[in-house]
Amino acid sequence: MALLNEDRLFPAEEKTRTIARRLYAEIRSLPIVSPHGHTQAGWFAHNEPFPDPVALFVQPDHYVFRMLYSQGISLDALEIGRTSIEEPRKVWRLFANHYHLFRGTPSRLWLDFAFETLFGMTNRLSGETADLYFDTIEAKLRTAEFKPRALYDRFGIEVLATTDSPLDTLEDHAAIRTSGWNGRILPTFRPDPVVDPAFAGFAEGIAKLGALTSEDTATWRGYLKALATRRGFFKSLGATATDHGHPTAQTADLSEAEAEWLFGKVLGGEANAAQQEIFRAQMLTEMARMSLDDGLVMQIHPGAVRNHNAQVYAHYGRDMGADIPGPTGYVEALRPLLDRFGNEAGLTILLFTLDETVYSRELAPLAGHYPCLRLGPPWWFNDSPEGMRRFREQATETAGFYNTVGFNDDTRAFLSIPARHDVARRMDAGFLARLVAEHRLEEDEAVELAHELTLGLVRKAYKLGSA
Amino acid sequence: MALLNEDRLFPAEEKTRTIARRLYAEIRSLPIVSPHGHTQAGWFAHNEPFPDPVALFVQPDHYVFRMLYSQGISLDALEIGRTSIEEPRKVWRLFANHYHLFRGTPSRLWLDFAFETLFGMTNRLSGETADLYFDTIEAKLRTAEFKPRALYDRFGIEVLATTDSPLDTLEDHAAIRTSGWNGRILPTFRPDPVVDPAFAGFAEGIAKLGALTSEDTATWRGYLKALATRRGFFKSLGATATDHGHPTAQTADLSEAEAEWLFGKVLGGEANAAQQEIFRAQMLTEMARMSLDDGLVMQIHPGAVRNHNAQVYAHYGRDMGADIPGPTGYVEALRPLLDRFGNEAGLTILLFTLDETVYSRELAPLAGHYPCLRLGPPWWFNDSPEGMRRFREQATETAGFYNTVGFNDDTRAFLSIPARHDVARRMDAGFLARLVAEHRLEEDEAVELAHELTLGLVRKAYKLGSA
């Protein structure tokens, strides 16, 4: 018995599957480029062992605990939101007893991949095997080859980006660079805490930004200079990209006087919701302008209604599996930014979405025209086999492959990284195999594309060099 | 020749089809649980024979006559809207002559299923076979085994829910319960006529509600008490669920004073469209509150623009195939209700949609988080092979299987019930088979899921017991 079949995720049709196998064989062992995610630089700076199976697989993974919660298991019973797990084995058993809930979900694929390839498990996780899993995983976590740096190497990671606040001092990143370890961990400049007036602690953040940069961030110009300075600092530690998690894709192009006035309002806490939205919109355009200066690639991740569950937010805080996507428009929203910078070949903006209806209607036509636009991979809820298939089917015919930028795992769960990239490689191999089997592409072209989708496009889009 | 092939609706790919056959064999003969539909309790109370082929297959089925109408056949020629059919054979021939219009539609699958399994027809319906069909069906309808109760048994129905106004006295339901017949026909509490101010006869309905319950329904409190009383009455006759067919999914959470004031406005006929919408929204939240008290499961069926064709509505009334779906949002619409009751594990709310764009974007993320939410099956226009496939492909990866509730047929056409459930079982078998063939699921798990999707989940969600 095994958890993983060699042909998993390939189309069942034999001619197509045979082609998919060949394409996958070309790319399965290529290095992992992970340009966007939420792992912690501290893991690699300190290289401490991961604590226990629950702290590794359940607590940090909102994909996992939201599903359990949706079926009536309380977050308290899962010890969510605690700094340390009191009864890890008990939580693990609860998880194991409900493992059937993940049937048909990508979490199941990612977990099984880690269970088998890292921990050698071959019988499915269940109430019966819960303790075997727990004991096996816990024992291995104590060994040297399960420390973060060893896993980084074992996973074949070429480069791994974290996501960081402009207020972060990036000490862990600095420590890694001076440690002598040759792993490549890069920060990403994610300014939401200091550009989104609705972010908790916005004004304090801006004051802190001033302190960090010795700029007068109480003024619009000082604020912009401080942001540029921090971008430069991030860049000095290897950053090649910024990231923007706005509620919408709205951009704006205000005059300097208007922007200055608006900045006063939001800083003073007097801006209403519409003014806050315009401020965020303006800041996307300001960030694009700075990108033209410093070359950092812009990632726009819009469309999540954050913290939809008020009670859960009140008791447990952010990132508790209660962010819900809404309809997200790009055509009018991006126009102010594109009117100004849309034809700059030196600018790269990567668009992501949680609203799949825009793949064929808006994103592919936009990316299939504007030189600065590229399409990020299917994201979050859509980082899944069917989600990937829909993205390729709906975006490729208008945007082509070369206006996309490969895969990113966007994960907080370090051990899921190889699994997630493996799913993407298999799904791309399967999609390309279908095009070949239907004689819409020759196999030599599919091979070239498989390499591009795995390594070429991501390295180029994120300016990561070629290894 | 035959109308039905044993492998119909299974994927053509041989490995997958073989698995689908095995899965389907497990579930094809399981009892039918029909928790939501529009059959008439009177059929089973009185057990009279069905009149003629047209009264059975054409007149009650807006799927059928809307298609004929769309191709230029007048509703008068089809004798739609008449209490009795004057020239059933003539109407039948008209239908038979245009049977090709249904190619590629689920109606064709449902009709062929009934024609072959119930009436032994093996040659396709057409102008040539019209009379043979008419005579055969008419003759069989006069026999004892074609009376409603006999068909109920023959279909293997375990339980069948109707949909009823709070103003309905449920005499037929009561008569069935005292008749000694062991069929299980349950009412469903559908309060639209007395909670939707736009419903024709709203104020009269509320007065009648008062008379039925001896409550003063001219007051907000009396009105709520009367509704609670009627819910209790429905429950006493077996009801386990309520149903809400609102234009949108909007909910509200007004203060009692606001609600009382608004009730006065709508009752007095002075509320504008926006106020009527808020009133409906508030009533969804009130119904959720009552569900927490009495345990009735809530079904929300939003999104149809009713009676879109003004001329057809003026001449023929409601339910004439002219209801057209529009875009339907859930994320903000449900928030007021969810803010109040979203974390109540004792509450069950089943969400339906006519807007497929929300499966992956809104419904699966909501149901994959909130303990009270489950996803109803693809509904109405989406109760079709491709509709079912899209639902599974778009909802499963985020919501899993266990946040769905099996199939319901939602039909007015009694004879289509086995056909509709058969389509659903075949499509589920095919979907599960694909997951197995692509090694995303083991076959033993698929077998377990096939049973759950057919019986387990629906019995549990609707609190119907286990046979």
Next chain:
Amino acid sequence: MALLNEDRLFPAEEKTRTIARRLYAEIRSLPIVSPHGHTQAGWFAHNEPFPDPVALFVQPDHYVFRMLYSQGISLDALEIGRTSIEEPRKVWRLFANHYHLFRGTPSRLWLDFAFETLFGMTNRLSGETADLYFDTIEAKLRTAEFKPRALYDRFGIEVLATTDSPLDTLEDHAAIRTSGWNGRILPTFRPDPVVDPAFAGFAEGIAKLGALTSEDTATWRGYLKALATRRGFFKSLGATATDHGHPTAQTADLSEAEAEWLFGKVLGGEANAAQQEIFRAQMLTEMARMSLDDGLVMQIHPGAVRNHNAQVYAHYGRDMGADIPGPTGYVEALRPLLDRFGNEAGLTILLFTLDETVYSRELAPLAGHYPCLRLGPPWWFNDSPEGMRRFREQATETAGFYNTVGFNDDTRAFLSIPARHDVARRMDAGFLARLVAEHRLEEDEAVELAHELTLGLVRKAYKLGSA
């Protein structure tokens, strides 16, 4: 080696592919009916040779140059927007060097089809083969069999419609009719320049309309009479249809007094954006009324945000690959028109969309009910293999096949016409084959449908007679 495989675009699964081959064999050589497109009547009136490969394949095809532009190639380098190409071989090499960008796009399929079937090329276009292609194509273009009329015959075109302004004098169409050549080139009445107040030169156009018809187009009545007169003129030269490229599908039904007042506003240039929208909306209803009089079929093509790229528009003008679709609603938008004319069996309105979310939600339910409505084929960005598949999968179950109207190519690139129809025939054969392989349709029915989808439905919908 060859560019084209005999089985291209058919499903890989062997049973299904075998059926698809049989269905396609039935229709592959049927004549081409092209009821909607943007070729130029002048080509056939003057029958001059096409100039060079770039003028044929690159310059007129915004599908081609927008993709190159999106990847950083300037429009100037492609000599876009020039009246004659100065360095065609240089542009051709640029195109050839980037031919890999079109992998996975329909442009690639269309181009390869023309390259192989017309020019005998068998090695893929690339930097290496650029000159061979250029020389071969250029040489052939100088021969008699590559003149427009010869190609028309060679393509097996039965009828070809152009799209024309009401201000066009249709001299080329008249010349063709008196030329003795038996090709059937029909004009289409596209009144956007004189019914859309936002169209550049709107007021001048209306004055010119008056001059052409000797009506006082400064008055509402004179304006309407002038439009009716021009419709009659188009009809006298063979037109069977009108076409309406509005930003939205909005219709209106104003009183005559309101319409008259609004006409004064828009003609005087005093109307704001909302009033302009109502005017366009009213004009759709006026056009429907005229269609009832003169029998011209109405095509509504809404949903493109035109000229999204302000800089490109300023330098290069319209139709530069920068039109981007937005969300498009039909249910409420069409209501005013449908309230008035929706039940007229004598009226035919063909609905198109760039927003695929409406196929199952709005368009199929509308066309599956209203006698006057039919669904146009997938259009523009969706005129592609996956776009066609989605259309059939999402529209057929509710609208059936008979509420659709076959394929149209909508192209400016004359040489892509046979390729585009071939793609449509192959995709329809594949879709029908799947229904047969899944036993949802018998093969004799699929054969009948294949003929209908290729010829029967389009001839009937556009009133083109049967050859």
